[in-house]
Amino acid sequence: MSFPAVLHAEWIKVRSLRSLVGSLISVFLATAGLTVLACATLGRPEPGSTDFDPVLFSYYGLNFGQMAALTFGATAMAAEYRNGAIRISLGAVPDRGLFYRAKLSVIGGLTLAVGLVTSLTSFLSGQALMDKGFGIGIGDPGALAAVVGCAVYLALLSLLAAGLAALLRSVTGAMSVLVPLFLIVPFVVGDVSKGGGAADFMPDRSGRQILLLHPDGPLGAWSGMAVLAAWTGLAVTVGWWALRRRDA
Secondary structure, rough: OHHHHHHHHHHHHHHHHHHHHHHHHHHHHHHHHHHHHHHOOOOOOOOOOOOHHHHOOOOOOOOHHHHHHHHHHHHHHHHHHOOOOOHHHHOOOHHHHHHHHHHHHHHHHHHHHHHHHHHHHHHHHHHHHHOOOOOOOOOOOOHHHHHHHHHHHHHHHHHHHHHHHHHHOOOHHHHHHHHHHHHHHHHHHHHHHHHHHHHHOHHHHHHHHOOOOOOOOOOOOHHHHHHHHHHHHHHHHHHHHHHHHHHO
């Protein structure tokens, strides 16, 4: 089979599973919805605050949206291992490399598309709802990079989850690793390491540098994204190793 044909087949799989469609919708609703709520109710820094970042504040809901992106990536990949579906998929596409590339392309591509809509909506609505004098425009330095970077961040997370799910062959197994990795480990590492330097290289903190108007720490906006890409590349590679070496 050709790559476009396999790509189309993977698109049909995603479209036909309500849980996957729901996860993508949740990326938008959680990120944009909570951002709108926060900016509408707060809209300005707390009195005495010196580190208010109008760009980062526009992505207030990203903590929840990123979990939906991780869930989408893990579920889209692990669904192949339910009830022996992987045997049918590999029977139709014997070339495992072709199958894996097509699946990752659909997962990453869909998350990137949804992420762009989510990111732009969050930024524009967030800035519009901030009190006058605190918001910035899409043309201001760092704003457009944050909009694009947020979408890339979500896409990389979905691919990282997909790679881990290919290794563990389970949504539960993948999420049991990813949830602590994103919600607990960075804080533990930050407390243990002096100055929290090691925590800056964790997937979430490194990738989120792109959302800061003035990135701090050892990583810049795009170097932080490169660190996240390295994490994703590692997960995708071990997922490919598992798919290639194990029996279906």
